[in-house]
Amino acid sequence: MRNVKFPIDLLLILINQLVQEVVLDMDVDNNINHPLD
Numbered sequence: 001m002r003n004v005k006f007p008i009d010l011l012l013i014l015i016n017q018l019v020q021e022v023v024l025d026m027d028v029d030n031n032i033n034h035p036l037d
Helices: 008-033
Strands: none
């Protein structure tokens, strides 16, 4: 188990990117559905 050291930093970066993309998509959908004009 100790020999297999997964790069947690890389995993966190990937997760952050995915979360940001999802949040941006949600924001775009919300803006289209509910314009803030």
